[in-house]
Amino acid sequence: MPEDTVLIIEPDFSGHRWRYAEWAAHAYVEAGYRCVIVTSPANAGHPLVEAIRGGARPQLEIALVAPPARTSRRGLSSISYVRFHQDFRHAFRVVSRDRSVALVVVPYVDYFFLALPFLGSPFGSTPWVGITMRSNFHHCEVGVKAPRRPLVNALKARLFVRAIRTAGLRTLLTIDPTLTEWWSAIARGHAGRAPRDAAIDYLADPFPDACAAEPALAKARLGLGEGRHVLVYGAITARKGVFELACALAARPGDAHAPTLVIAGAQDEDVRGPLREAVAKLVPAPVVMDRFISGETELDLFSACDAVWLGYKGHYGMSGVLVQAYRFGKPVIATADGLIGWFCRTGELGPVIDDLSAAAINGALDRVLAGPREPLPEGRHLLERNTLGQFKQTLRQTLKQVIA
CATH class of the missing domain: 3.40.50.2000 (Glycogen Phosphorylase B;)
Incomplete structure (x- = not known):
């Protein structure tokens, strides 16, 4: 045979x-x-x-x-x-x-x-x-x-x-x-x-086996500054919840602890113009990579950023970004909906939010960026099989x- x-x-x-x-x-x-x-x-x-x-x-x-x-x-x-x-x-x-x-x-x-x-x-x-x-x-x-x-x-x-x-x-x-x-x-x-x-x-x-890069070196290669960074990754559409995230960050004027928004991935034509306007006044200034992301850059992004955004809208299936975040040991901010919410329901992977209001998002950001989190015991989570x-x-x- x-x-x-x-x-x-x-x-x-x-x-x-x-x-x-x-x-x-x-x-x-x-x-x-x-x-x-x-x-x-x-x-x-x-x-x-x-x-x-x-x-x-x-x-x-x-x-x-x-x-x-x-x-x-x-x-x-x-x-x-x-x-x-x-x-x-x-x-x-x-x-x-x-x-x-x-x-x-x-x-x-x-x-x-x-x-x-x-x-x-x-x-x-x-x-x-x-x-x-x-x-x-x-x-x-x-x-x-x-x-x-x-x-x-x-x-x-x-x-x-x-x-x-x-x-x-x-x-x-x-x-x-x-x-x-x-x-x-x-x-x-x-x-x-x-x-x-x-x-x-x-x-x-x-998600293929990959070793995380040293965060400081990854930040230097990406041109990221100091402070905390929140990553939105993949094909960028309105369903990513990126507008709600930008709105929440805009509600933190003068916040010395506000994270830098990193948006990496090719944007839909319908999103590009409105998103440019939505993030134009954010402080710190966002980092936007509106293009196909190579494997090397992807590795640096997940190594350098401190949290990964999964506050998606109307998405009820699985997310490869969730798997990538888990593989790199990065906490996520996740919607309660669909399989993303099901995988994250215990809170071990990061905060789960029931709505995309600015208050809910900023509360989750404060929790996830407050300090180091306990790593998951090896082999404990179902995502270990991915x-x-x-x-x-x-x-x-x-x-x-x-x-x-």
């Missing part, structure tokens, strides 16, 4: 999706399998594509497959779930024509997962594994603070249970540990798994479901 091929299909290389495809490929190559990452021709110039084509790993290939041709009358293709199902089926058929495929891996199965009860597997009888990142219909049932949508959530729950029984699906991996809890309760209520149910396992959202090594190990374990 190691002579067979593992196909990893991911048409979109934006955000973290290309990293999931890359890390999954490395996991299976290291296990002795040939891997082909299948993506759209639109990604031909992406660094991952160029690295694979110029690399020295003969067992790792890249395949660029355009979506199937469609007529002007799109019919069911106008439904995104159906359209993506068609795209994945087409990509699989094209690439598998001259290969013996042992396994298909879908790093972001939410593209078409809820269409499975109606359309079946896009990969025929070939075993496959999917990773879900947006399944949140169960949150209100497991103590995660999220909007209550009883009818929508009930419908999605029924579709989810039916999708799990899709032929060929061996394992559904989730970056949300509460989904596995919910599924265990469902299975107990139905006297165990049905024979066709796929396994549902937790896949800890990874390593690249654990990620690869979990993916390789899915092969047992295929062999079985």
